[in-house]
Amino acid sequence: MKIIVPMAGRGSRLRPHSLTVPKPLIPVAGQPIVHRLVKDIVKVLKQPIEEIAFVLGDPAWFGDDVVESLKNLATSLGAKPSIYRQDQPLGTGHAIMCAEPSLSGPAVIAYADTLIRAKFDLDPEADSVIWTKRVANPEAYGVVKLNDNQEIVELVEKPESFVSDQAVIGIYYFKDVSVLKGKLQEILDENIMNGGEYQINDGIKRMMAEGRIFKTGTVDEWMDCGNKSVTLDTNTKMLGFLKADGEEQLIANSVKSNNSTIIEPCCIGENVVLNNATVGPNVSIGNNCTIDNSTVKNSLIQTHTTIKNANLDNAMIGNHVSYDGKFTSISIGDYSILE
Structure with missing residues (x-):
């Protein structure tokens, strides 16, 4: 199993605290956000982690001290550390593709601005699991649409009418992440952008169109670190x-x-x-x-x-x-x- 962590963003909503420290490195309860996130994912997966790949931004911002911290984190968890750079803010899909050499085999992709508490087993029948949290106001989030077999058949951003109450929290499991890599490469080649960025959702939707099975993994707690209050x-x-x-x-x-x-x-x-x-x-x-x-x-x-x-x-x-x-x-x- 691999863990891919895109974390190249500047965290502008958390300023002034993210002006001098990248947001994923800001400590919460004594440890940097990204350290807690990765450790919690390892606990949920309950299996050996082969590699942890981090996608960072500008070296002037994510410098040698950040790289050393992340390498030590991966090594402490028995995993090989890999460091990649996203030199332009071109979206979630682009960030994942910056780690292209690591995109093979089973993998979890997790964005480093949230923390979770969860206990569940990955569904062996699923090609992918999208982690969600039940919310009271789904119209404010991206949510999953489920069929009668409780499989995800669509991703809907801020639905005006009720689709489901399960919000996507930005953590994904892929039985073979190279399938997603192939779809994201198509997105890049065809220059398909939403909001001026290449999005992971467009790759996921192409996987769904091919009949890949997507299930939900519902977390007990989803804790954001987007601004001072939260x-x-x-x-x-x-x-x-x-x-x-x-x-x-x-x-x-x-x-x-x-x-x-x-x-x-x-x-x-x-x-x-x-x-x-x-x-x-x-x-x-x-x-x-x-x-x-x-x-x-x-x-x-x-x-x-x-x-x-x-x-x-x-x-x-x-x-x-x-x-x-x-x-x-x-x-x-x-x-x-x-x-």
Whole structure:
């Protein structure tokens, strides 16, 4: 089994936090989004992973440190790492084809801006599985249309009338991904674009037209990281899941707490100093931070940041920030000073 991760986008909706760090590398509950996504997929698949291929953007943005991080992730999971580049933002189908040498055999394709919680077995009768989540407002999403055998027969984008309540979340399994590769190559050769981009859906629709069997794999939780509000909500949900699982140490042994209170669930990194602070619930703090005379809850703080005299709730703060002030629900990017 292979995992293909297109992640070349800049993550403009998450600015200012994605101005200096690619969105898939922004930590949620103590680990970068893409690291958690890949690890969760490996858990769901429950089989050895041969290769993990990452499709990155401009080397000036996705530099050597990013490449090294992703290679280490793949190696830690017993897989061969492969790095590809998408030099132009030409859509999901184009991004997948940038990993063309890796497109053979069984594979999962997963876009690195979402997290999941799921437990199910892949249907051995299916040529492909499209992972979905039941939603209350399907008209806001791309959804699947099913036949009487619960096979996917159509993909419908933001339907005006009810088609189904199963929204496509951007994770796909292919029994033989080379079939998709062939269809996407046709799309590229024929220059078939939607919205000025080559789309994975056009390749999938050609597979369906040939009678390929597509099934759904419904996830229990689908957590987006598209903007500040939903990223904080995802951080809260993930902390709850991790606390219940008990599989990760969420509070580092090196945390120094002076006259301070930690209300779990929280994820607190290495060499964090808490002075006269109340932290939690639902707070993630990166390495080498200091929190002085402050109350912090429902918030996400990255690394090397100092917080003083603050009462934070639903705040997202970047790396190397110095903040001393009265504002509560804030969003501050890297290397900012507010004193």
